[in-house]
Every structure is written in C-alpha cells, then in structure tokens.
Amino acid sequence: MRKMLIVAVAAVCIASFSHESRASGDDDFPQGRCKLPQGTVALVEKQLSTVVNLADGNGGIFKPNRMWAAIVDREGHLCSVIVTGDAWPGSRAIAIAKAYTANGFSNDALALSTANLYAATQPGGSLYGLNNSNPFDARFxxxxxxxxxxxxxxxxxxxxxxxxxxGKVIGGLGVSGDSACADHAIAYRMRKLAGLGTVPGGEGPNNTDNIVYSTSGSPMGFEHPHCFPTDLSAAAIENTH
Incomplete structure (x- = not known):
C-alpha cells in the first residue's frame, strides 16, 4: 500500500509540472546551448506553479490556468519548455515564439512586452507585417x-x-494557454517573483512594459484590447506578492 501511494504521488507531481528534454531527432540540425546565468532557468520555471495557483487568479478562462512556459536566452536559444495542467498543445509553439519576440524587441533602453506590440502590428499600423519577419521553425x-x-x-x-x-536583457519568457490578457498577467508575475523584472523603461504604466488596455474599440500606440470582464488591471498585475 505504501509503495502504491508513493507511485501515485509521483504521477501527480509529473502531471502537474513537467519539463521537456531534447529529442534524438534534433541531432539533424545545428544546436547551440543556453547562455543564461546558472540557476536562472530553474528560478523562473518554479514561478509557474506559484502564479497559476494564486488566490486572486489571473483572469482568463481556466482556474487554475493551464499553461506552457518557455524561456530563451539573449541569443534566442530555447532554454526551457514546461507545462502545467492539460494545456492546449498548440500553445507550446506560441509560448516559445512569445519568449523569442519579447527578447528580440527589447533592449537595455526600452522593454517591450508582446502585449505592447499589439496595436502597431494590426493592419494600418506602423509595424504591420512584423509577425512575418522571423517565422517559427516548424521542424520543432x-x-x-x-x-x-x-x-x-x-x-x-x-x-x-x-x-x-x-540593467541588461538576458533573455525572454513566454507563456500561453489562456486568454492573451491572462497570459500576460502570468508572464509578468512570474518574472517579478523571479526578481528579473527591473526594466530600464517602457511604454506601459509607470514606465514599465505592463499591459496598456485600449479605452476605445481600436487599440492605438502600445495598447492591447481587453479579453474578458475578468481581466486583471495593470495595477493588480503589478501588485503580485
């Protein structure tokens, strides 16, 4: 009976928070290595289960949220992919691409979250077409x-x-598995709890890269549309403990 209980507990732990490892087929393509400081990946990863289980929730569709989280280093190498709950399989690639985007379009002078890029990349926006600039490698x-x-x-x-x-960008974090607004809240909170969210400046509230919700039907500048009535405000996201 004790042995069966240990096996059952282990199964629950694996189901609730699992890592990916390199598949053997990857050897057909050039591989780099993660260049984040030692311990950084584990520090960020462990925040996922904490944030999706916060008492106030993160808005969105599910509670607790069912998420993929991906981390890249400054050169864009994929360092980690983890999942909690029965997250949508299609969100894996989206999480990776979000991490790549946030890292790729932030620097030591200005942080831009993927939420900040929404309005400018819509038809007629100054960055329309940006989504086609760095295609996801579908082989992976x-x-x-x-x-x-x-x-x-x-x-x-x-x-x-x-x-x-x-004061330097060292990489990016992307999460996916719920509404875009809930995804932002989770990524922002994970980064804050990991102590990696002191940005040099941003276009969001209080000179951050936090989400800026549109006050009209057509987001402009660095705005992002609301997703659901349960969306957390930027202030609530910032006040994560």
Whole structure:
C-alpha cells in the first residue's frame, strides 16, 4: 500500500509540472546551448506553479490556468519548455515564439512586452507585417524538440516579457494557454517573483512594459484590447506578492 501511494504521488507531481528534454531527432540540425546565468532557468520555471495557483487568479478562462512556459536566452536559444495542467498543445509553439519576440524587441533602453506590440502590428499600423519577419521553425513543433536551438516566431499579443538582470536583457519568457490578457498577467508575475523584472523603461504604466488596455474599440500606440470582464488591471498585475 505504501509503495502504491508513493507511485501515485509521483504521477501527480509529473502531471502537474513537467519539463521537456531534447529529442534524438534534433541531432539533424545545428544546436547551440543556453547562455543564461546558472540557476536562472530553474528560478523562473518554479514561478509557474506559484502564479497559476494564486488566490486572486489571473483572469482568463481556466482556474487554475493551464499553461506552457518557455524561456530563451539573449541569443534566442530555447532554454526551457514546461507545462502545467492539460494545456492546449498548440500553445507550446506560441509560448516559445512569445519568449523569442519579447527578447528580440527589447533592449537595455526600452522593454517591450508582446502585449505592447499589439496595436502597431494590426493592419494600418506602423509595424504591420512584423509577425512575418522571423517565422517559427516548424521542424520543432513536436513536443520535446528544439531545446538549445533558435526557433524564432513572432507573436504580438500578451504573454511575452523580456528578462532583465543588472540593467541588461538576458533573455525572454513566454507563456500561453489562456486568454492573451491572462497570459500576460502570468508572464509578468512570474518574472517579478523571479526578481528579473527591473526594466530600464517602457511604454506601459509607470514606465514599465505592463499591459496598456485600449479605452476605445481600436487599440492605438502600445495598447492591447481587453479579453474578458475578468481581466486583471495593470495595477493588480503589478501588485503580485
């Protein structure tokens, strides 16, 4: 009986929070390595289960949220992909692309979350077409593939934030599995709890890269549309403990 209980508990732990490892088929393509400071990946990863289980929730469709989370280094190498709950399989690639986007379009002077890029990339916007600039490498759509490689992908709705340490961008975090607004809240909160969210400046509230909700039907500038009535305000997202 004790042995059966241990096996059952282990199964629950694996189901609630699992990592990906490199698939053998990846050897057909050049591979780099994650260049984030030692311990950074584990520090960010462990925040996922904390944030999706916060008492106030993160808005969106599910509670607790069912999420993929991906981390890239400054060069765009995929360092980590984890999942919690029965998250949509299609969200894996989206999380990776959000991490790549936030890292790719943030620097040491200005942080831009993927939520901040929404309005400008819509038809008629000044960055329309940006989503086609760095296509996702579809060879690594299979779960368990792509670790150590630069997969690309550009996503311009909420859920991706750059990671900062010592005033410098060191990589990006992307999450996907719920509404774009909930995804943003989770990514922003994960980064804050990991201590990697001190940005140099941004176009969001209080000079951050937090979400800026549109006050009209047509988002402009760095605005993002609301998703659901349950969306967390930027202030609520910022006040994560």
């Amino acid at each position: 759509l299979e779960q368990g593939s792509g670790i150590g490689r630069t997969l690309g992908g550009v996503i311009t709705f909420g859920g991706g934030v750059a990671l900062y340490a010592g």
